[in-house]
Amino acid sequence: MRGVLIDAPVAAPAEQVREAGAALPSGSGAAAPPPADFDPSLPWRRARSVALRPEPFGALVYHFGNRKLSFLKSRTLVAVVETLAEQPSADATLVACGVPDTQLPAYRRALADLARSQMIEERT
Amino acid sequence: MTAVVPQRPTGGRLIDQFEYGLDAPICLTWELTYACNLACAHCLSSSGRRDPRELSTAEAEAVIDELQRMQVFYVNVGGGEPTVRPDFWHLLDYAIGHDVGVKFSTNGVKLDRVRAEQLAATDYVDVQISLDGATAEVNDRVRGTGSYATAVRALENLAEAGMRDFKVSVVVTRENVSQLDEFRALTDRYGAQLRITRLRPSGRGADVWDELHPTQAQQRELYSWLLGNGDRVLTGDSFFHLSAYGEALPGLNLCGAGRVVCLIDPVGDVYACPFAIHETFLAGNVRSPGGFQRVWQSSELFAELRSPQTGGACTKCAHFDACRGGCMAAKFFTGLPLDGPDPECVQGYGENALAARDADLVPPRSHLDHSHTGPVRGQPTLLGMPPVPAKLCDESPLAGLELR
Numbered sequence: 001m002r003g004v005l006i007d008a009p010v011a012a013p014a015e016q017v018r019e020a021g022a023a024l025p026s027g028s029g030a031a032a033p034p035p036a037d038f039d040p041s042l043p044w045r046r047a048r049s050v051a052l053r054p055e056p057f058g059a060l061v062y063h064f065g066n067r068k069l070s071f072l073k074s075r076t077l078v079a080v081v082e083t084l085a086e087q088p089s090a091d092a093t094l095v096a097c098g099v100p101d102t103q104l105p106a107y108r109r110a111l112a113d114l115a116r117s118q119m120i121e122e123r124t
Numbered sequence: 125m126t127a128v129v130p131q132r133p134t135g136g137r138l139i140d141q142f143e144y145g146l147d148a149p150i151c152l153t154w155e156l157t158y159a160c161n162l163a164c165a166h167c168l169s170s171s172g173r174r175d176p177r178e179l180s181t182a183e184a185e186a187v188i189d190e191l192q193r194m195q196v197f198y199v200n201v202g203g204g205e206p207t208v209r210p211d212f213w214h215l216l217d218y219a220i221g222h223d224v225g226v227k228f229s230t231n232g233v234k235l236d237r238v239r240a241e242q243l244a245a246t247d248y249v250d251v252q253i254s255l256d257g258a259t260a261e262v263n264d265r266v267r268g269t270g271s272y273a274t275a276v277r278a279l280e281n282l283a284e285a286g287m288r289d290f291k292v293s294v295v296v297t298r299e300n301v302s303q304l305d306e307f308r309a310l311t312d313r314y315g316a317q318l319r320i321t322r323l324r325p326s327g328r329g330a331d332v333w334d335e336l337h338p339t340q341a342q343q344r345e346l347y348s349w350l351l352g353n354g355d356r357v358l359t360g361d362s363f364f365h366l367s368a369y370g371e372a373l374p375g376l377n378l379c380g381a382g383r384v385v386c387l388i389d390p391v392g393d394v395y396a397c398p399f400a401i402h403e404t405f406l407a408g409n410v411r412s413p414g415g416f417q418r419v420w421q422s423s424e425l426f427a428e429l430r431s432p433q434t435g436g437a438c439t440k441c442a443h444f445d446a447c448r449g450g451c452m453a454a455k456f457f458t459g460l461p462l463d464g465p466d467p468e469c470v471q472g473y474g475e476n477a478l479a480a481r482d483a484d485l486v487p488p489r490s491h492l493d494h495s496h497t498g499p500v501r502g503q504p505t506l507l508g509m510p511p512v513p514a515k516l517c518d519e520s521p522l523a524g525l526e527l528r
Contacts, residue, residue, distance in 0.1 A: 051223070053148065053195040056132055057141040060150065062197040064225065064248060069150070069197070071138055 038112035040094075043123040045085035050119050052081065061119050068117050077110055084120060139378050145430035148194040148420060150384045153398040156184070156212065157204040157390050158494035161233050164256075164267045165504040166295065166336060168399055169389070170327040171204040172496035177391040181211045183411065187388065188219045190416050198225030198248075202398070204390065204494075207234035213242075220248045229254055229293060231271060232278025240281035244288075252291040252319065253278050258306035262299050266336070269502035283314040291319045291358065296346060297336040304349050308357075319358035322365075325457040325467070326399040327490060332506060333458070343470055344369070365450035365466045368443035379452050382407065382429035386420065394419045396429055399453035402490045436463025443471060450474075459487035 046052060049065045058072040061081070072078050079097045087093040090111055091104075099107050114120045132144040159174035160167070179187070191199065199219065206212055207230050219226050227250035235243075235251075243249055253275050257263030260272035282290050292311045294300065300307075304320070311318040325333035338346060347366040350359070354374050361375035376384075381397035382405075388394055392410040395401055407426050408419035420426065433439060438449040449455075450466025458467040459481055465473035 051195060051197060053197075055146050056144070057134075057138070060146075060195075060197075064197070064223070067198075067225065067248075067250075073138060073141075 038090075038108075038115040040090040040108050040111065042090065043084075043088055044090045044093075044111070044115070044120050045123045046081050047118055047121040052078070054078065061114075063118055066118060068119070070114065070117060070119055072110075077107065080107065080111070081114070081120065085123065139376065140432070142376070142378055142380065142384050143430065143432045145383045145426065148196050148417075149386055150380075151198055151200060152191075152196060152386050152388060153200045153202060154187075154388045155202050155204060155390050155398070156206040156215070157209045158492075159208050160203060160205040160231075161208060161501075162205065162231055162268050162271055163496050163500040163503055164271075164328070165332045165506045166256075166266060166297075166323060166327075166329040167495075168324055168326040168329050169202075169204065169401055170490065170493045170495050172500070173494045174204075175390050175494060179390065179392050179410075181214065183392065184211070184215050185218055187392075187410050187416060188215070188222050188224055190410075191219075191224045192222040194417055194420075196224060198227060201226055201228035203229075205231055205233060213239075216246075216249060220246065226250070227252060227291075230278070231267070232275045235278035235281055237281050237285065240278070240285035240287060243282065244285040250290065251282060251287065252293045253282075253316075254293050254295075255307075255310075256295050256297065257300050258303035258310055262303065264502070264504070265299070265506045266297065266332075266504055268500065268504045271502060279314045279316065283316070288315065290314075290316050292316050293319045293321065295323050296320050296338060297323055298338050298342060299336065301338050301342045301346055304346075304353075308353070317358060318356075319360065321360050322362040322451070322454075324399040324451065324453050325487075326453050327401065328495065330457050330487065330489065335506075337468060340470070340472070340475070343468060347373075347470070362451075365447045365468060366470060368447040368470050370446075372446060377446065378448050379450075381405070381452050382423075382426040386426075388416065394423075396425065397453060399451070400456065401492060402456065402488060404456065404488070405453075433463060436461070437473070438463065438465055441465075441471070441473070457487055457489075459485045 047063065050061055050063050053060045058074055059078045061070045061072060072081065076097055076099060080093050080099070083097060084090060084093050087096055094104055094107050111120065133140060155169055157174055157178055158169065158171045160171040163172055206228055216226055225248040229252040232253050243251055255263055255272070255275045256266045257272065263272040264270065279292070292307065294307055307318050323329060323333065323337050343366060346363070347369045350363060350366065350373055351371060359375065363373060364377035367373050367377050381400060385397055386394055387398040388410060389401060394407045394410060394416065396405040396407065405425065407423035410416045410419065433449060438444050447466070449463070450469060452462055454467055455462055455464065458478060460467055460477050465477050467474040467478055
């Protein structure tokens with residue numbers, strides 16, 4: 001519950017959610033992916049096995065493959081994730097979505113977190 | 125009940141957002157049947173006999189279609205024993221084929237080698253084997269003679285089939301809380317993951333709660349154990365009442381009932397949470413017009429649950445932000461007020477509240493009871509009932525026969 005823009009139980013399969021909701025970080029579980037290098041100058045998209053569900057506070061994103069669940073805590077970030085695929089780079093997406101300059105570092109960090117948990121993937 | 129939907133704040137902590145509810149549950153529990161081959165002493169749904177009004181295959185498929193439309197990404201399927209439904213394997217495939225992942229809880233009775241191989245070959249399915257003792261002695265007292273052997277056989281079959289990351293699910297009791305390290309060793313042996321959850325006084329759990337719920341000293345040990353091992357153990361976030369010891373446990377420290385979770389029972393009734401099968405927490409039925417979505421989004425009960433607690437004894441406590449007053453079901457079924465302390469409040473307020481209950485108070489009971497009415501093979505011995513032999517012939521070929 002610490003993130004400003006996303007709450008990503010990145011290491012946690014969402015199956016851990018049961019009675020209450022958010023998952024706890026887990027060291028085991030599915031084989032951990034190598035940390036993805038996030039380069040905001042490259043083209044990205046929402047990963048193909050990821051579903052996004054809008055919510056009043058932002059959105060839930062769920063990865064059907066690694067069963068991780070993350071929470072996007074700003075509607076702007078939701079728009080960013082949804083339009084990544086239409087823009088030449090992640091940075092271009094942030095501009096297109098009207099992210100103010102002062103918030104760019106926070107948004108890049110959020111995208112890097114999402115890349116690490118495989119919620120977004122590089123477009124080739 | 126007049127539900128006034130409070131204004132949702134923008135931004136802030138996610139936990140505060142969750143208190144106002146979501147458009148669809150993050151996940152939900154779906155008990156597919158009340159039928160069960162076992163008669164566990166602490167069964168939270170008082171299962172045993174099938175309910176004749178159980179949702180049909182077609183009705184269950186319609187629920188799955190709806191969950192897909194609402195983007196409920198996965199469901200926790202339980203019972204009763206879900207695998208005794210003849211259409212269980214069909215519904216499993218149907219859900220996965222409709223983008224609804226499935227995690228199901230089972231005592232292992234149907235998980236032979238063939239089923240284990242089938243599961244290992246299926247994506248988006250997760251299996252959870254229930255075990256309430258790291259030894260047969262401790263487990264079978266609560267779950268019934270032979271149930272440990274059944275569970276272990278299922279674990280062996282899953283491991284041999286190459287299934288990965290299946291879970292061993294343990295309800296923590298006074299009798300098994302000292303076995304946490306043994307549980308860990310056992311799950312490691314099968315390449316499984318340990319999941320531990322809290323004993324609730326729900327269903328038949330109410331009958332054994334006084335005897336089985338961990339003591340204050342054990343709760344303290346459990347808290348320390350979770351702080352040391354929590355990163356490798358799943359808890360369903362069910363121990364958030366322990367956060368009032370000081371350090372918040374990983375996960376969501378909030379009652380999610382009707383806010384981010386709910387229960388669909390075998391006859392389609394929707395309750396606020398799996399531990400709250402009682403008319404007070406019944407929000408509607410999936411068979412009614414508008415189906416599950418209307419219940420989730422429009423029920424007055426859920427609207428009422430989707431507001432932050434503002435009154436009651438707990439809000440004045442220094443630890444309220446840590447434990448949020450604890451578990452609604454635990455309070456309700458011990459006859460405590462919902463805005464007061466959890467019966468297992470680690471600050472001791474729960475014990476005081478329990479002691480201060482009216483001597484004549486009869487804690488609420490569910491209107492539903494599907495418990496077996498006759499003897500069950502391998503009945504739990506916890507309640508002091510004479511054990512029924514696992515097979516009649518174990519005793520005498522003529523045992524139980526009435527010869528005239």
